[in-house]
Amino acid sequence: MAEKEYIVIESGEAAQPFDYAVGMHGSKFFTELRDNKKLMGVRCPKCKMVYIPPRGVCGPCFEEMKDFVEVGPGGVIGTYTILRFAFIDPETGQQKPVPYGYGFIKLDGADTLFQHYIDIVDEKKIKVGARVEAVFADERKGTIRDILYFRVID
C-alpha cells in the first residue's frame, strides 16, 4: 500500500506588525527611564497601593491614578526561574542562549512586582528574598530593555 501523504500549507514569513500606544503613564515611565535611569510607579489615591508598571486605573478601587512616585532601583526577588530550554526570542526570531534568569522583583517603595531578567552569574544566590538592583543600559532608547537585568547584591 502506498504511504499516506499529508499536505500542509505554510504561512511563510507572514507577520502582523503593530504600533502600541504607551499612553501618558507609559510616556512618563519610559522617558524617566531613558533620561534619568529612574523607575516610576503610580500611587492609588484611595488604597495608597503603588503600582509598577504605572497605569491609569487601580483595579480593585476603580480609581484614576496620576500620583507618580519613584521606586527602586533596589529591591528583592519575589519569585524567579532559570530558563534552561531555548525558546524563540520574539525580538529576534532566534533562539535565546540559555541558561538565563527571569523573575519578579519587589522594588523598594512599590507594592506590585516588576518583571525582568535576573543575572545568574552566581546561581546559588538566586533565591526568593535575595536583594537585587537594576543594571541600566548605557545607551537607552525608551524601552523596557533600557534595564539590562537585575543583579544580586547580597
Add this chain to the structure above:
Amino acid sequence: MDRAAIIGIGMTKVESRKLDKTFADMAFEAVRKALDDAGMTIADIDNVITTSNDFWDGRTISCMAVGDASGASDKNISCVEGDGTFGAFYGLARTLSGSYGTTLVTGHSKGSQSVSSLITNAAFDPIYNRTLGADMITACAMQSNAYMARTGTTPEQLARVSVKNHGNAMMNENAHLGMKLTVKDVLGSEMIADPLHRLDCSPVSDGCCAIIIADEKRAKKSKKKPVWIKGVGMCADAYFLGDRDLSRSESLVKAARTAYKMAGISDPGKEIDLAEVYDAFSYQELMWLEGLGICADADAGKQLEKGSFDIPGRLPVNASGGLMGGHAVIAAGLYRIAEVVRQIRGEAGAYQAKKADTGLAHGVNGLAGQSHCVWILGKDR
C-alpha cells in the same frame, strides 16, 4: 434557579498532531459524537457556542470558521475566546434565559500548527513585558517557585502528580500521553525552567470537545440520564502577574465559593466525589486543589502522597489523566466537564471512580491561572 443538565458529550481523541484533520473536521467529529450520545439530530439543537482563540488558530474570528461543521447553519451562533468551560458558562446562561431549550458548546485548538511559546508570549503586555520573551512556561515556573517557597511543597510531590496523571492516561483511549513513570523519571527529565522538568509540563495537543446543555423540559427527553448542573462560578485575577500573589489563586477561591454556594456544598473535601482540574503543570493540580478548598492550604502535596487523589483514593483527581495525558488548549476545560459526565454516568471504564454522584470540573485561561471557571455536576436533579 431553573435547572439545566448536560445531555450529550463528544470528544475527539486528543493527539499530538492531527495532520489528517482541519479545525472544521475536528468540530464535525466532536459534534456528531455529542449528538449520537444524546440521541439527537442537529435539528434538535437550538443554538451554538464555539470556543477558540485567534492566535492559536492563526486566523481572525476563528470561532466563526467552524460554524458550518458545528451545525450552526441557520442558527444563532456566538463565540467565546477563552477556555471551553467559559464557553459552556455562556451556553448555560443562554439555556437558562429561556430562549433556547438546547445549547451546543464546542471548544477546539491545534497546538501542533504553531510555535506555542510565541503564542503564549503574545499574552504578555506588549509595552512592558512581551519583548523580554517570557511565555506560559516561564510564568508558570515562577508561579511554581512562589507556591513551593510559601507552602513547602517539594519537587517530589510535584513529580507524583505527573506519575499519577500520566499513569491514569494509559487507561483513557482519548489521551495520547499515557506513560508508566516513576518519581525518579520525572525528576531526571530535562529541566525546562526551574523548578519544572519536561515531565512536570503537559504537552500542547490537538483536539475538539462538544457538549450539549438542555433545560429541564428538554433534558427529560434525552436518551441517557441527564447529568445535572448544580453550580457554576467564574472569577478573574489581575492581568499583570506582578500585581498578584502568584503563590495563591484568589480568583479560584472566589469562583469555587460561588459554585459551592449555588450547589449547596459546605464541605467540598467531603461532599465532592471526584474532580477533573486543569493540570497544565504538575504544581497546578496541587495549587488548584487548595484553591478549590478540597484540601487545606499547603496540604495537597501531603494528601497526594497518601494516595487520596488516586482512583481508588478518597477523592480521585484527574482519573482521566487530565491535561498531562493530552492538552488541547481552549478545549481542555470542556474535556474536563465531559470526563466528569462520563464518571457520573458510570461510563469511565478502567478509570471509573467507585463513587461518582457529585463531580467537579475546572477550567483555566490566562497566564499562570488568571481566570478560573468551576462546575459542580450531579447525578440527581
